[in-house]
Amino acid sequence: MGSDKLLFIEDLHKYYGKHHVLKGVNLAVNEGESVVIIGPSGSGKSTLLRCINLLVKPDKGRIVFDNEEITTGKIDVRRVREKIGFVFQHFNLFLHLTAIENVMLGLIKVKNYPREKARRIAEEALLSVGITEELWNKYPAQLSGGQQQRVAIARAIAMEPKLLLFDEPTSALDPELIGEVLKVMEKLANEGRTMIVVTHEIGFALKAADRVVFFDDGKIIEEGSPEQVILNPKTERARRFLFSIRELYRLE
């Protein structure tokens, strides 16, 4: 394992009861790389992301993150999660806190920063995702979906994570709001952040991903450069799925 590998997943399995959801996933992600995962609904993409930040405990296999195996019992789960940002499909902002308080919470409670320092960092993070001062003191319900998701991204990046996970970050958004979120994500990818993005936005994958992974039935079926996997998939399953998506997005 080279030291440029930030994440290394080996033969990962997960069962929900008898339901075999992850069936031996192998994936390595380099520092600075952005990987897009594409695949049909129910194939286990969310479960994979949740295993990576230990929201879900895998049943078999290994995950090595930041040169440390995190699938052993001894690991400090909180320290791992602190280093991994997670952006959810439904934003999951804390509804009782304002935009800026959402970003500050982790800085204060997890990093133990004093309020002033937390506020400065939060302001910077919000500005970097295009959330300007007049929105800082609004509650999530007073923001548009696109703004909420950008606040959620700010909440994740303010913690200075080594890895960002996105689970279908735009699929709960109205079409006209998708662009503003993708733009922020593109910027993050271009800044050289390490990220894994589950999405069906193949335009984003083509523009911002270093690698695309096609995931089906709990396994990685195919991976390669975005052009190769999206425009010229080798396997029949990937071809069929990507064809239906391309139809949907009228790309090409």
Added chain:
Amino acid sequence: MNSIEQLLTALIIIVRYGLSNSILVSTLAFFLGLILGLIFVFIEVLGGRLASWTVNLLVVILRGIPPVLLLFIIFYGLPSIGISLNNVVSAIIGLGLISGAYQSQILRSSIQAVAARQMEAALSIGLSKWSAYTSVIFPQALRLSLPGLVNEYTIILKDSSLAYAIGVVEAFTQAVHIAQARFEYFTPLLAVALLYLAICFSLSQVVNYIYLKLRVLGYGQ
């Protein structure tokens, strides 16, 4: 004295010499219930299997007891095992215990309403389970519980009239005393009914206002 005057004098007497006890009993019972409810729900959420099973059993028992029976047990029954409490304290404890069971359920259902996704988000930024509960789940659950808790207060207020049975001179008792003195029941009972109604109505307005505020924060629909 015409009947309006009779109604008004009855009202004045009830407010001056009974209402304070009603409010005292129901308010203290409410807060006792809130503390118990919070303890119950803490144990259910954070405690082990056995602890939360015990709490559940306790809640079932408390909900199954007629309030007046519990008041009798505390006021008339406990002295035989050496615990003597005065009637006001007995009423507060009895109503508070029962309310604790109900309040724990109100709190629990709000916790369930906020829990799953908010918990994931809280854990994903590295919060401990404890911090996730204290800074994310409970503050929201309390807000969501407010309408239910205010409703619960109106229920206790009405139930506090049961303290009549163990001789607490509260609003209802006072109305009965007036009736017995005047040999006329209707007017004083109407007076005390109007009083309960007025308080409950005002509180229901408070509940509506809270719902409105909650909707602004994005809870419910």
